[in-house]
Amino acid sequence: MADKTLTAEERAGRAFPVSWDQFHRDCRALTWRLNDAGPFAAIIAITRGGLVPAAIVARELGIRVIDTVGIASYDHTRQGELNILKAISEDTLKLGSGTGKGLLIVDDLVDTGKTAQLVREMLPDAHFATVYAKPKGRPLVDTFITEVSQDTWIFFPWDTALSFAPPLRDGAA
Ligand SMILES: O=P(O)(O)OC[C@H]1O[C@H](OP(=O)(O)OP(=O)(O)O)[C@H](O)[C@@H]1O
Numbered sequence: 428m429a430d431k432t433l434t435a436e437e438r439a440g441r442a443f444p445v446s447w448d449q450f451h452r453d454c455r456a457l458t459w460r461l462n463d464a465g466p467f468a469a470i471i472a473i474t475r476g477g478l479v480p481a482a483i484v485a486r487e488l489g490i491r492v493i494d495t496v497g498i499a500s501y502d503h504t505r506q507g508e509l510n511i512l513k514a515i516s517e518d519t520l521k522l523g524s525g526t527g528k529g530l531l532i533v534d535d536l537v538d539t540g541k542t543a544q545l546v547r548e549m550l551p552d553a554h555f556a557t558v559y560a561k562p563k564g565r566p567l568v569d570t571f572i573t574e575v576s577q578d579t580w581i582f583f584p585w586d587t588a589l590s591f592a593p594p595l596r597d598g599a600a
């Protein structure tokens with residue numbers, strides 16, 4: 428049974444820090460794959476994590492209609508109830524014929540897949556893309572770039588800062 432006193436990050440154990448450069452490259456690689464799956468009438472970014480990849484993908488694919496769906500589940504690193512903070516707009520739903528056909532949903536990652544599942548229920552025919560995917564959430568994603576193990580915590584560049592790293596011989600991991 429999962430230890431409820433540990434955060435999701437602590438349970439993960441392994442760290443996968445991603446730099447801005449790396450993230451930009453991975454988003455561009457994602458766009459190459461999405462180019463064959465489109466065209467898309469609009470992008471729906473799952474905020475907040477989906478905002479940065481959505482901006483890069485929109486720029487590369489020339490998509491100018493961008494909507495958001497606001498979902499929060501992690502309080503920093505602890506997953507709680509899923510909260511819909513902002514629904515998809517009526518205009519976007521109409522563009523996707525009510526089912527999401529021809530629409531692209533973008534998020535930074537899937538982990539347990541709970542967020543993805545909720546958005547998929549809103550737009551079952553939309554194309555779902557993430558930059559990173561963990562095995563539990565992977566079946567819910569149509570297109571992604573890099574798979575990381577379930578026990579990995581991904582650190583995004585907007586959540587981190589450069590800091591001193593102790594040398595290996597002083598006990599650094
Ligand atoms: O597959 P899951 O286990 O549902 O986790 C994935 C979701 O968790 C993170 O969002 P978070 O809820 O932390 O909010 P944020 O995007 O505002 O950081 C991430 O951006 C995904 O949206």
Ligand SMILES: Nc1nc2[nH]cnc2c(=O)[nH]1
Nearest residue numbers: 501538579580581582583
């Ligand atoms: N930053 C970050 N947020 C998450 N939310 C769910 N899993 C993760 C993860 O691995 N990294």
Ligand SMILES: [Mg+2]
Nearest residue numbers: 473474475476
């Ligand atoms: Mg998110």
